Amino acid sequence: QVQLVQSGAEVKKPGASVKVSCKTSGYTFTAYFMNWVRQAPGQGLEWIGWINPNSGETSYAQRSQGRVTLTRDTSISTAYMEVSSLTSDDTAVYYCARGSYTWSLDYWGPGTLVTVSS
């Protein structure tokens, strides 16, 4: 069965960076795009971007451009999201979500809480 397992919660200071991992199993990692979505406390969902694990091609929401970097390691079927220059506005649960062949997000990780606090 398809599984997405994310790294644990993080607490970071303003200005620091954080890297969240999403380890996949149960399907061919390189055959499906991986999306990242975040949700601030009590708020809605915000799409961050996607990566094509086969080619490494990425696409970012404009708000994420320049501070977010999506990468992957195909040898261990894992996707990564790194966010730099963190501010308190980046406090959120970050989800990885597989993009299906129809581009909808069919499998989601459990989420990683990133807290930015001085």
Added chain:
Amino acid sequence: EIVLTQSPGTLSLSPGERATLSCRASQSVSNSYLAWYQQKPGQAPRLLIYGASNRATGIPDRFSGSGSGTDFTLSISRLEPEDFAVYYCQQYGSSPFTFGPGSKVDIK
């Protein structure tokens, strides 16, 4: 960027009743690439509907989606206790893939 507006913000209903949720886009969603997700507290979202009207794997047939262009609807024919949750629409027809603000269905 396509902006999605969902209504109502909150819908208070009883089990067994019908729920109708609306999602309106600021411009036409290409290929009807519109999905609906359900999210319960403390959980990740779950895909319900893709391509505006196609149920995802394992989704009960009481959930149905319709619409095209800029107006889309999610209907739940008879609410079960486990259906009380927040529902989000998302368009993935053009980048950035935007979400609506969500509609909460709570118990009356």
